[in-house]
Amino acid sequence: MSFVWLKQYFPRGIYGRAALSLLLPVVVVQIVVSVIFVQRHFEEVTQQMSDTVIRELQMVLAVDEFERANFTGPLEINFTVVDSSTLSEPNTRLWYDFSGLIVVDYLKKHLPQIKVFDLYNNDIVRLIIDDPQGPIEIVFDRQRISATNPHQLLVNMVFFSILVTSFAYIYLRNQLRPIKRLARAATAFGRGRHMRFTPAGAAEMRAAGTAFVDMRARIERHIETRTLMLSGVSHDLRTPLTRMRLALTMLDDADRIPLEQDVIEMQQMIDAFLSFAAGESEGEPEKIDATELVRLLVKDAQRANLPVSFYMSEGTGTTLLRPIAMRRALDNLINNAVRYGNRAEVSITITNKFVRFRVEDDGPGIPEAQRSDAQQAFVRLDPARNQDKGSGVGLGLAITADIARAHGGTLRLSDSKRLGGLKADMIIGR
Ligand SMILES: Nc1ncnc2c1ncn2[C@@H]1O[C@H](COP(=O)(O)OP(=O)(O)OP(=O)(O)O)[C@@H](O)[C@H]1O
Ligand SMILES: [Mg+2]
Known part of the structure; x- marks a missing residue:
């Protein structure tokens, strides 16, 4: 039997689940025990009390009309002769008066001559009896026949359950706080931010926290060395390249032009390495208007005579972004679009949940199987496509893709239905 369907009804957070697994058994046991106890207890008590009253009533009904007056006082039972129309009154009871149900059942069994039970008033019991000498109305205190305040036990139980549960709730919340902090620190680190974090809490959580801190330190060291190495090498290569360019000016044109082209290419590569090394961590996140950023970018590209246009924007609002990194990411998409296609169209959509930057072109696109490869560093797709590019x-x-990840988002490549080329979506959560 599969219980997968049950999953949707369970709380999603660890907090809710822990509370559920602790509270559910306790609550169920309490309900079962109290129902059994209350039912047994009240049934038996009510029956015992009813027995006494039944015996008194039997005795009184056995004597004749005139002697009854002697009993009413000491027994605190009120007898009144009434006319026969009362015999056809309906039985009444308050809907929540469950012990009343037992009373009626029990009295009916032992005194079949009772015709009408009126328990509508909670304080008294009113019965109409069909006596051979004429109908009699009998009234006595309700207290004589059923236990008072039967709900007191339940009220106590509920009150103390709530009290104890709230203590458990507070305790549990404190226990789970370190997990939440760890999750926050890990999320922030995934987005390229270093958040202060000290392991705390129960032994297992402390262990997880310490492991995270160690891992983070190792990754940070790693990134640092990579950045240093890449930028060091690139930087050091610049000087000899500049020297070569200067030296080249001495040559005649036939030799110079192809060599100069090579040097320019090498310089461009070095620039690319440098910006890769700078990576996503460049600049501080700021609240910026993403639509404005895109408009400026398109304008700059148009000024550089690139066939780029702004297609459309949807939604407004500011978003926490690193402007320099964002510009670079979009620049890369636009450059690809105009390099592999003939024109690029940029659009932006802002919703409550995310910002989507979209760059579409009319080029050949990228086949689905190669889309994740194309996002790897130093990967260019088959040379035939890239000829003359x-x-x-x-x-x-x-x-x-790195920059998108650092903003907690993703880069998604697909086919542009509109232009026929590649559609690159950069989706960043808000
Ligand atoms: N808009 C596009 N249309 C078709 N193919 C694309 C497009 N964008 C990228 N590609 C393919 O994906 C490969 C990887 O792209 P990427 O931008 O990472 O590198 P590149 O453009 O070759 O070099 P770089 O951007 O570093 O100058 C490209 O070589 C190209 O084959
Ligand atoms: Mg490119």
Whole structure:
């Protein structure tokens, strides 16, 4: 038997689940025990009390009309002769008066001559008896026949359950706080932010926290070395390259032009390495108007005579973004679009949940099987497609994907239905 369908009814957070697994058994046991106890207890007590009253009533009904007056006082039972129309009154009872049900049942069994039970008033019992000497109305205190305040036990139980549960709730929340902090620190680290975090709480949580801190330190060291190495090498290569360019000016044109082209290409590659090394961590996140950013970017591209246009924008609002990194990411997408296609169209959609930057082109697109490869660093797709497309290092999409991840988002490649080429979506959560 599968219980998968049950899953949707369970709380999603660890907090709710822990509370559920602790509280559910306790609540169920309490309900079962109290129902059994209350039912037994009240049934037996009510029956015992009813027995006494039944015996008194039997005795009184056995004597004749005139002697009854002697009993009413000491027994605190009120007898009144009434006319026969009362015999056809309906039985009444308050809907929540469950012990009344037992009373009626029990009295009926032992005194079949009772015709009408009126328990509508909670304080008294009113019965109409069909006596051979004429109908009699009998009234006595309700207290004589059923236990008073039967709900007191339940009220106590509920009150103390709530009290104890709230203590448990507070305790549990404190126990789970370290997990939440760890999750926050890990999320922040995934987005390229270093958040202060000290392991705390129960032994297992402390262990997880310490493992996270160690891992984070190792990754940070790693990134640092990579950045240092890449930027060091690139930087050091610049000086000899500049020297070569200067030296080249001495040559005649036939030799100079192809060599100069090579040097320019090498310089472009070095720039790409440098920006890859700078990575996603460049600049501080700021609240910026993403639509404005895109408009500026498109304007800059148009000024550089690139066939780029702004297609449409939807929604408004500011978003926490690193503007420099964002610009670079979009620049890479736009450059690809105009390099592999003939024109690029940029659009932006802002909703409550995310910002989506979209760059579409009319080029050949990327086959589905190669889309994740294309996002790897230093990967360029088959050379045939890239002929005459100038030199690239294959870092553009890798950098863009990195930047999207650092903002807690993703880069998604698909087919552009509208233009027929590639559709690159960068989706960032807000
Ligand atoms: N808009 C596009 N249309 C078709 N193919 C694309 C498009 N964008 C990228 N590609 C393919 O994906 C590969 C990887 O792209 P990426 O931007 O990472 O590197 P690149 O453009 O070759 O070099 P770089 O951007 O570093 O100068 C490209 O070589 C190209 O084959
Ligand atoms: Mg590129």
